[in-house]
Amino acid sequence: MSPTSPPNPLVGAASLDKPVLPAQRPYAIGIDVGGTKIAGGVLDRTLEVLAICHRKDHAGRSPEKVVDAIELVYWDALRSAGISPNQVAGVGISFAGHTLGREGLVLTSSNLPEWHDMPLRDVMAERLKQLVVLDNDTNFAAIVEHRYGAAPGASDIV
Numbered sequence: 001m002s003p004t005s006p007p008n009p010l011v012g013a014a015s016l017d018k019p020v021l022p023a024q025r026p027y028a029i030g031i032d033v034g035g036t037k038i039a040g041g042v043l044d045r046t047l048e049v050l051a052i053c054h055r056k057d058h059a060g061r062s063p064e065k066v067v068d069a070i071e072l073v074y075w076d077a078l079r080s081a082g083i084s085p086n087q088v089a090g091v092g093i094s095f096a097g098h099t100l101g102r103e104g105l106v107l108t109s110s111n112l113p114e115w116h117d118m119p120l121r122d123v124m125a126e127r128l129k130q131l132v133v134l135d136n137d138t139n140f141a142a143i144v145e146h147r148y149g150a151a152p153g154a155s156d157i158v
Helices: 063-081 120-128 137-148
Strands: 027-033 038-044 049-055 088-095 098-100 105-108 132-136
Touching (some): 088 120, 098 132, 132 137
């Protein structure tokens, strides 16, 4: 970004407890980054899955190459669903590693050992020009189970 470019208003704009979802945008994209596969999907507001795609060409690659692969999954998901970026309310990225979700940081990952204190949320928000929420894959799985799966409304889940 050049010094005269306006800042991206979406960078750092969301956390798990206060997502910003523009009402006029009907779709969300979820991307799961693992050590051997990056999977992406498009959902509508009824949680119907419209498209699923994945890539496996990032394993053992540098963080920059993994970021490139995440972006490719985003574009593959859009194409597969037949939608455009301006129809997307936001992108959730789950990451197999130690994260600080509210800060948008990947601290470390056993599966991707070159990752150290990477501001993945902000990097992807800038690249995709989308609202991005980042957290550990297990945290996202627990949230989904609590809200939509086996434990809706439960005060504790294990």
